[in-house]
Amino acid sequence: MKQLHKKFADFQIKDLITRYLKKEVKRKDLQKVLGIKKTRFFALVKRLKDDPENFSVSYSRSIPTRTISKDIETNILKELDTEKDLIKAKGVPIRYYNYSYIKDILENDYNQKVSLSTIINRAKAKGFYLTKPKRKVHEKEVITNYPGEMIQHDSSHHRFSKYANKWYLVTSLDDYSRLILYACLVERETTWVNIIALKVVILGYGIPYSYYVDSYSVYRFVQGRDSNWRNHYKLTDEADPQWKQVLNDCGVKVKYALSPQAKGKIERPYRWIQDRLVRTCYRKKISDINQAQLVLNSLIQKYNHQWIHSTTGEILLFKSR
Secondary structure (H helix, E strand, O other): OOOHHHHOOHHHHHHHHHHHHOOOOOHHHHHHHHOOOHHHHHHHHHHHHHOOOOOOOOOOOOOOOOOOOHHHHHHHHHHHHHHHHHHHOOOOOOOOOOHHHHHHHHHHOOOOOOOHHHHHHHHHHHOOOOOOOOOOOOOOOOOOOOOOOEEEEEEEEEOOOOOOOOEEEEEEEEOOOOOEEEEEEEOOOOHHHHHHHHHHHHHHHOOOOEEEEOOOOOOOOOOOOOOOOHHHOOOOOOOOOHHHHHHHHHOOEEEEOOOHHHHHHHHHHHHHHHHHHHHHHHHOOOOOHHHHHHHHHHHHHHHHHOOEOOOOOOEHHHHHO
């Protein structure tokens, strides 16, 4: 049903009500014409009697401007300025502002609730905004049908804290549920470090059907393509590194990604974890790897138990059960 001011002009309604007041028409008949109920009708009668010269049923919908307190404004700009310093820091894998992270900081550290759009608007107005490049389309992603069918395992080498040297982040993720099963920071990546990751995952979650990794030397023997001594060495996959031998003993197959884009499912959680790990370590001025591991543990807990995954639309722990 159309609104009254869209069906009749003000002078038409004023004329009809005036005729009612003169007892020229009945109220019920007039209500049917106007398409309104008794309460609304008498409200219009009263409005006409009170101010006949300015009588109108039209109205302009005013959208109230939302304002935030000075404290919230100050904290938003403070955190944006911290982000700017982090982006400028050398050797740290941060290139863009993370407004969702700032929103979480305001809620958790300052107990201040503010919308993401408000933070973004402040960032644009104050010059804390960088356009992100378009992400590359993943060439191929393995599709699984149930938890435990395949574990994606990987490591990355970054300067996760401005106040420390580079560390390795070793991570295992269930391909189907996206649940992160293992995440550990180490100063040196060795075969033994990756075997320990296997032990934690298998004893904690059971034996998977397969592992999905890249062609890093810990996971796969790859013969140098242009070696002058090719005849003196075994060719690719003719020898199994220790990490793969452990999986062979457990009856677990190993699959290899042919490109970084093919490991898209683990790259996205990596970006989420790495991004927040670096930002938190920077704000807390963490230089010790053990303290950074505590931050990482907290992030994994949030990722698995609280974060609603953008692809599945679910909290990950619930999907994995």
